[in-house]
Amino acid sequence: MERGPRGLVLAALNPAAQALGLRLGQSHADACALAPSLKSEAVKPGQAQDALRHLALWAQRYGPLVALDEGPVGEGYCGLEGLWIETTGADHLFGGEAALLADLTARLARMGAVAQVGLAGTPGAAWALARFAPSNATIAPPGGEAGALASLPVEALRLSPAAVQLLGRFGVRRIGDLYALPRAGLARRFRGEAGMQVILRLDQALGRLPEPLVGEIAPTAYFAHRVFAEPILHTEGVAQWGARLVEELCAKLEGEGLGARRIVLTGFRTDGRTTWFSAALGMASRDPEHLIRLLRERGWARLEVGFGLDALRLSASVTEPLRLSQPSLSASPGLVPGAHGARLDAHSAAHMPRHGCAEQVRARRKGGDAQELDPETHRAMAALIDRLTARLGETAVLRPVWRESWTPERAEGLAPYAAAPSTSASPQPAAQPRPILLFTPPEPIDAVAELPDGAPARFTWRRAARRVTRASGPERLAPEWWRKPSARGRPAAVRDYYRLEDEDGGRYWVFREGLYGDEDHLPSWWMHGLFP
């Protein structure tokens, strides 16, 4: 039973309960009145989905691709969930299709799960056969979906109740009845969403339209797990064991030539709950020191220890191949402590300059002041971004990004450093100089111009009056009419930008929005930026 809008309702039934005449969605009180001996248990949200997901991972033994069929949410789909297993090219390993189905049913029965199975060339037909075929384990011969489905009720096409009702009104009860109807007439008669659904589902079941399956992905294979005889009760213990797990995980990753892009530390509590936190890396790494530092900065205390942790697991949920990179020849061989061939390189690949090697790093820098960052600096940068992002959040670490636009505040925006594409989209050099500081949004100013369409002679900004000594402009930027109007509600107007200088030498970038002569909207003046 589950909690519904009007009290407890039945969410799932076993055959015995169905035999008593109970139905899904019935209120618990009514059901108890019908069957006083009813045994019921509360459903946890997501419990069925989790179980199905586990089953999907197990079912990967039968085929490379297993997809979940959870059905539309909240449409009384309960009891019809299932799995799709793509067995193309895998059935001969089990001795044919029939043998595969028999093996599947037998194994599931041994686990205590009663399963209805069907096999066909399309997901839709298999769905229909598994649920509505008169006998279990029906197999549609290749290309024979139309014949196999003809005698099944139209509900087998995965239709919404509205569509089924609509078909029933026209006397169409079997899928075979649909074959005889002309398609154009069918679509015309069942107008609207319900009608389109009938055509779509029929075509999918018969293989006229493709229906791709999205497979369930296996959980990460790279983890380090530790079970404790005595539960960990303090954050210090988490830090200590976490560091050991990091080393274990890094050794595993090194064996596979991989680096972690995201690591998750999960704690299993004595009260049966789990607590976890994760840290993301901008560049794949398997340097234990860096990972430990990252977790420390995220905060070991993010694991809520509660009454104690029975087990700790550190997993690399996202991994990437980590290329071995060769340190530059100019760097002296003592750069990395320890010296044996590829191992040395693998360590330095995720290495950041530590205090010990600061001397060499500096010596290398003096060699040339090329604009191109050397790989060592690049790696140090990636490590820095990781640490800043871990502590301050992703929205705090930013880099400029350029867009194709000539509205200044749009042309150059800020994006999270980690997410922005690393290939430098170079700035489009503007014809006119741009300020060093930009106000977003622009700030309104009171300006007095000598000529209606000229540069201002005086203006007041932030309650200080300024007299303009020099001015240049205008630089006219037309509004981008293909964009939505701004939030201020008025249509975007032409902007005339002026560079002004006041008596003290302050250099400003102001613009007039709108033109004189437009009776509806008087032009307004705005401060947009400051020049050095």
Added chain:
Amino acid sequence: MIVSAPFRPPAPISARSDVAAASAPTLAAGLEEVCVEGASGVAAGLGFLLSAAGEGPCWGELMVAAPRCWLRERGRFLAGGLARLGLGDRAVLIVATTTEIEALWALEEGLRSGAVSLAVGAVEAASLLATRRLDLAARAAGATVVLIKTRPARDLSAARRRWRVAPHPSGPHPWDPKASGSPRWRVTLERSRDGASGAWILEQDLETHRLCLVEKLADHGVDLGERDALALRRSG
């Protein structure tokens, strides 16, 4: 006329003309402070420090750390404008933090990482301990860290030098007499570990991206405001 010869001895307008730097001032490794006033002062200070730092080595990235409220009030950094100061197409890392403490932490992390060669922080109140840490981290990495201050400092600071920068009427525009030309700043070295001090009017050459001194009598002449003249009389 602008004399832009870096070899010429400068024309210090301060009373203590005995200590004069050999050429336009540059920033060294370690912690420096730039004191400014007002919104246009912030832009001038940034202009000065970025052009002065552009003369030094640029092996790493440029990092800017500032609290969000500072960025909202003073304006956000525009890379299109920074590029004009001779930073080329170096990547800019902007760290927008919630508090000043976080900004200080980010600066220190950047310096210790070995990837940042110039770090600029907009931090008003930094303790002696925090500035000392920044200075040590910067010198260990061979990088420069600059704090921009808009309010008079209450705490002691471990900065190597303290500059005061104010905007100055710009140089003449080559084609348009009504327009502003190369930016100029009035730069005063107020305090320095090695005892040097001085005051300059500096101009940024927009073509070579170098700082050069503006000749005392050239163009505008050195136009001492009343306040500066008063200060001179007092100190003299």
